[in-house]
Amino acid sequence: MRIEADSATPVFLQIVEGIRSAIASGVYRPGEMIPSVRQQAVASLVNPNTVQRAYEQLERDGLVVSRMGMGMVVADDAKEIARREIDQGIQEIFAKGIAMGCAAGLSQAMIDKLYRQARRETRGQSCRKMIP
Amino acid sequence: MRIEADSATPVFLQIVEGIRSAIASGVYRPGEMIPSVRQQAVASLVNPNTVQRAYEQLERDGLVVSRMGMGMVVADDAKEIARREIDQGIQEIFAKGIAMGCAAGLSQAMIDKLYRQARRETRGQSCRKMIP
DNA sequence: CCCACTGTACTATCGTACTAATACAGTAGA
DNA sequence: TCTACTGTATTAGTACGATAGTACAGTGGG
Numbered sequence: 001m002r003i004e005a006d007s008a009t010p011v012f013l014q015i016v017e018g019i020r021s022a023i024a025s026g027v028y029r030p031g032e033m034i035p036s037v038r039q040q041a042v043a044s045l046v047n048p049n050t051v052q053r054a055y056e057q058l059e060r061d062g063l064v065v066s067r068m069g070m071g072m073v074v075a076d077d078a079k080e081i082a083r084r085e086i087d088q089g090i091q092e093i094f095a096k097g098i099a100m101g102c103a104a105g106l107s108q109a110m111i112d113k114l115y116r117q118a119r120r121e122t123r124g125q126s127c128r129k130m131i132p
Numbered sequence: 133m134r135i136e137a138d139s140a141t142p143v144f145l146q147i148v149e150g151i152r153s154a155i156a157s158g159v160y161r162p163g164e165m166i167p168s169v170r171q172q173a174v175a176s177l178v179n180p181n182t183v184q185r186a187y188e189q190l191e192r193d194g195l196v197v198s199r200m201g202m203g204m205v206v207a208d209d210a211k212e213i214a215r216r217e218i219d220q221g222i223q224e225i226f227a228k229g230i231a232m233g234c235a236a237g238l239s240q241a242m243i244d245k246l247y248r249q250a251r252r253e254t255r256g257q258s259c260r261k262m263i264p
Numbered sequence: 265c266c267c268a269c270t271g272t273a274c275t276a277t278c279g280t281a282c283t284a285a286t287a288c289a290g291t292a293g294a
Numbered sequence: 295t296c297t298a299c300t301g302t303a304t305t306a307g308t309a310c311g312a313t314a315g316t317a318c319a320g321t322g323g324g
Contacts, residue, residue, distance in 0.1 A: 010282060017232070025237030036300060047284050052302075069291030069300045086236045087246060090229045094250035097225035100149075102254065104218045105157030114219060115247055118226035122234065142311060168270060179313045184272075201270045201321035 003044045011046050015054035023063055023074060024082035033071045034064060061085065135176045143178055147186035148193075155195055155206060156214035165203045166196060193217065 001018040003011055022028050034040075037055060041048040055072055058064045062081050064072040075081070094115075101111040133150040135143055154160050166172075169187060173180040187204055190196045194213050196204040207213070226247075233243040 012282080017235075021232075021236040025235075037302095038300085049285085050283060053282085055301085066301060067291085068289080068302085071300060083236070086232065086238070090233050090238075090243065090246045091250045091253075093225060093229035093232065094247050095254055097222045097229070098251055098254045100153075100218065100225070101222050103149075103157075104153040104215070106218070106222075108251070111222065112251075114222050115226050118223045119230055119240070119244075121223075122227055122230045137312095144311080169272090170270085181314080182312060185311090187271085198271060199321085200272085200319070203270055 001044060003046065005045075011044070012050050012054040012057070015040070015044065015046075015051060016057045019054070019058060020061075020063060020082045020085060023078050024086050026079070028074050028078075030074050030076045030078055032074050034058075034074060036071055133176060135178060143176075144182050144186040144189070147172070147176065147178075147183060148189045151186070151190060152193075152195060152214045152217060155210050156218055158211070160206050160210075162206050162208045162210055164206050166190075166206060168203055 001015065001022075003014050003018075005011065007014065009017075019028065019034060028034055034055075035043065037048050037051045040051045044051065055064065055066070059066055059072070063075055063078045065075055066072050097114075098111055101114070133147065133154070135146050135150075137143065139146065141149075151160070151166060160166055166187075167175065169180050169183045172183045176183070187196065187198070191198055191204070195207055195210045197207050198204050229246075230243055233246070
């Protein structure tokens with residue numbers, strides 16, 4: 001997982017979103033373990049506490065279950081939960097963009113055009129980019 | 133302009149975006165004055181320094197020109213600049229949503245569907261909502 | 265001129281969010 | 295049991311947004 005230290009979104013949230021996406025896309029399957037706090041810390045070049053905070057969030061969301069001394073295991077229904085959260089998150093982001101356009105007096109057609117432009121530019125990168 | 137103190141976006145940025153939208157939609161026209169730092173402060177129930185910070189940003193963006201002792205006047209080409217900045221901002225927001233969907237393994241069709249859903253929900257509110 | 269307005273600058277302070285450092289607690293296997 | 299791993303808790307440091315107060319500088323009208 002790629003972490004951008006100078007991003008506007010906090011590191012721990014990048015980790016949350018990264019693992020959530022990995023669960024949604026089937027990289028981590030229910031019953032499997034996600035990397036330990038310290039493993040993920042060295043891999044992401046951040047402090048273990050930052051990873052810990054991300055894992056707390058993931059547990060609150062019901063995506064993983066912590067087993068003291070063992071690790072964090074992906075929950076049974078994690079994939080469905082992840083998909084739902086991601087769908088909702090994307091929809092909220094789109095709503096924000098649409099609201100911004102409305103506030104500036106843009107027509108719905110103009111906003112749709114901006115969406116298509118964004119889609120065209122993203123497609124060229126084959127979805128390789130990480131969540132910013 | 134409506135300011136949400138408990139929003140995730142800083143107050144000074146809400147002011148920046150609010151005035152930018154007002155310029156883009158023709159509420160403030162080139163040559164006109166925007167509210168003074170102190171007027172805007174009491175209207176938005178915030179500290180004058182916070183407004184000042186927003187106005188500095190607006191001037192850096194070329195939307196307004198400060199006239200010492202007079203006030204802040206909307207620049208001649210402010211409308212075009214505002215429109216361009218807003219277009220770019222919206223496009224980046226959309227790109228972020230699309231990238232998030234790609235990272236989670238969603239198909240382009242599914243992402244498009246989420247966009248249409250967001251559009252449908254926003255339309256019902258007649259664009260009355262403020263930029264969050 | 266004088267006063268009331270305008271923008272600008274500076275310091276101090278508070279609260280909050282994020283990250284880091286360290287120490288503590290539980291589990292499994294050699 | 296000992297060791298090496300796991301998650302958890304506590305504390306501290308840092309950065310940023312916002313507020314407050316004060317002061318300075320320029321403009322225009324009475």
